[in-house]
Amino acid sequence: MAKVPVQFTLNGSEKAEFIESGTTLLNALRDKIGDTSPKGGCHQGTCGACSVIIDGELRLSCLTLAETCNGADIKTTAGLAEGGVLHPLQRAFLDAFATQCGFCTPGMIMAAKVLLDRTPNPSRDDVVEALSGNICRCTGYEPIIQAVLTAARANSQNAA
């Protein structure tokens, strides 16, 4: 099958690749570009581990065809830290012991980031709603909810 060109911005860097038509964004990111932070849990859009941010929207990269992302601005958890300093969400997840095996963590953090970008001071219900598309097998969710609330508080204190 003929390969098709794709070009997008990933965490601020221009990326251009030739891919098989029909390749998912998840596979393009992981296998072509080498960003393995989005995880392939179910490959059918039910677990949320592959979540990325495309033009500001939370998207499941396992259900997104890479060739539909031409010109898009894509963000993944791998691009959150700045100069070795962790993003407040990453810091909060660590401090809250909100990760065990870590497989769901990048998707959780992406979902939380979209929430906090839009709702800087979310309620607990807002956080639960935002995380409801992401499955975690280890933590029982409560430490994750607490981490997101903590990161929101840290953000609002920095802004003040």
Place this chain on the structure above:
Amino acid sequence: MAIRRGRGVAAINYPTGMNLGGDPTQALVHSTPTGNFMVTLSSVDLGQGMKQIMAQICAETIGVPTDRVVIDTADTDTGPHCMGTFASRGTHRAGNAVIQAAKEARQVMLEVAAEELEVNASDLETDGQGNIQVKGAPQKSISIFDVALSAHFKRGRSISGRGMFLIPRSYPEKETGAMKPSTCYAHACTVAEVEVDDETGEVTVLTVKNVFEIGRALNPKMVEQQLVGGSWMGISHALYETTEPYYPNRDHGGTDFNQYLMPGPGDLAQTEITVLERPSADGPFGAKGPGEMCANPQIPAVANAVFDAVGVRIDTLPITPERILRALKAQAAG
């Protein structure tokens, strides 16, 4: 038709490890030329924190800071033998093996330091900060870095140790059937409060209050993390999860996360965790295995709470609305 409330309690004893052909774990410890310590294991860290705990155990035994210890795990082709990470055995079995290996390595380390300081090894102690000093005369000291350099380049010695921990296979006594299939029991008790809708059969877990007796919490925050997640998983087992809802018939078995149900972040019960520490005699620094144990007491507690709420005993898991409604129908039919 109404929403009925019930409360159930359950307590469990849970064994650490298992009794098949014997239950061994082995560990190797050696120092690098810079005086860091490498622990080689075949045991697997799958997120429960084994690397952190083994680093703490090794560091405590040798007498160095935890960040001076590196854990290499999970290559069963090349590593020392371990039966695996299951049966809540990791901390207990691998921990005991690491202690034995680290003790042997510590002894070599002290012997090399003794030669450098020209004192008797039995007069030496570690300061926990990376130095070895003479008891009562801490000004006479040598860094473990320098001890390692000496061992490697001057003395031709390997600062290393071997650890072997084996629970032998237990056979039942012919007369009584008595045997010791496992060691070191952890304990837990849970009180669950539920609401049961007797029209739809739906169960909502309102609160779970758990008490866990786990020997000794070697890393309290990581223990809490395990217990909170385990309590959630216990409820998931009680009410949601099954691969074969009509076991042994495979029909309607879940094939993906749409069908294999688990409680999501919106379905959380208010959860309390209390940890009791009663160090076990044969555990590493008193630890028992909290891993699997912590997801068990919620299941009978929820079943008892459902009985308290609507008067039917569900003896097949998970306790689905269908099973409750069938039981209620049978109860009404008398």
